[in-house]
Amino acid sequence: MQAVKIVGVGQIEVKDVPIPVPGDNEVLVKLKASALCRSDLHLYHGESVFEDSDIDGSTITPGHEPCGVVEKVGKNVQSVKPGDRVAVYLAYGCSSCSYCLAGDTMLCDKFRCMGFDLDGGHADYLVTPEYNCLPLPDEMTFLQGAVSTDVGGTLYTACRELGVDGTQTVVIFGIGPMGCGGVLMAKGYGAKVIAIDVDPQRLKLAQELGADIVINPKETDSVAEIKRLTKGMGADVAIDCTGSQIAQNNALDCVKPRGKVGFIGESKSCTINPSDQFIRKLIDLKGLWYFNRADWNEITDFIIRNNVAIEKISSHTFPIEEAAEAFKLFDSRVTQKVVFLWD
CATH class of the missing domain: 3.90.180.10 (Medium-chain alcohol dehydrogenases, catalytic domain)
Incomplete structure (x- = not known):
């Protein structure tokens, strides 16, 4: 072989x-x-x-x-x-x-x-x-099955653990494969999705996948724009798929008090301001890595049922x-x- x-x-x-x-x-x-x-x-x-x-x-x-x-x-x-x-x-x-x-x-x-x-x-x-x-499942191709493991399973679990639903605004930082999975899964949960990336082609893809709004931080202050779009409140949920310290800080800054932030992108270190960005906003910050094996049928059912x-x-x-x-x-x-x- x-x-x-x-x-x-x-x-x-x-x-x-x-x-x-x-x-x-x-x-x-x-x-x-x-x-x-x-x-x-x-x-x-x-x-x-x-x-x-x-x-x-x-x-x-x-x-x-x-x-x-x-x-x-x-x-x-x-x-x-x-x-x-x-x-x-x-x-x-x-x-x-x-x-x-x-x-x-x-x-x-x-x-x-x-x-x-x-x-x-x-x-x-x-x-x-x-x-x-x-x-x-018979309804899924092998290609769909392969990308439903690491990407699909991780981002489905991320959205579930962060409590994403149809009442919320979710920000996805980084529209690589993981970020694309984030857009698809958050839309599957019914959320309004804002996609952030510096690559215009990736932002175009995010729109094709269902993102409601795209922001290029090279052109626009993403945190200020998110605050403007949410009438000063901030997003409900932010998920960083980049591992970039800048994006991680922006994820903490863009969510409202009692908002939820998930880190998926791998990184060695990140400097934050715990008091202003985290403690005094009562934010929930979760590390998100892969999925529980017992959730596989739930993940594939979600993908099939919601035509993800x-x-x-x-x-x-x-x-x-x-x-x-x-x-x-x-x-x-x-x-x-x-x-x-x-x-």
């Missing part, structure tokens, strides 16, 4: 490797779609994603947003069978701690991530524990043989999601 390997900084090779064999409680999945993520680019640039990992990234097949068809199952597998359509949950844990039992495997002390600590989905086949197989056009998050598709070109294009930041597809 073919598998993508990052063999050096900015260097991709598609190698022939043996098809893996599922062990006890494991499943062999024939991949049909696997989405690239910005975190894949950390490996592409020779950077770590999880600082405590001691795995040599050049030996690992990346990809943590895959979908496919169960090809074979190992001993003791009971919940899936050959022919089942599945998405794959990225988090691997101990399976017995309180976090794993509650479905928050990414919080387990023994957390490992598919595509970083062990082989992921940018390959013809993938072996994964039975527990990590998520049923893919999750596939529009993907702007380009490639066969696995063209992985080097796909990574290079995705790294240029002129795309939204890039997805590998198999016939």
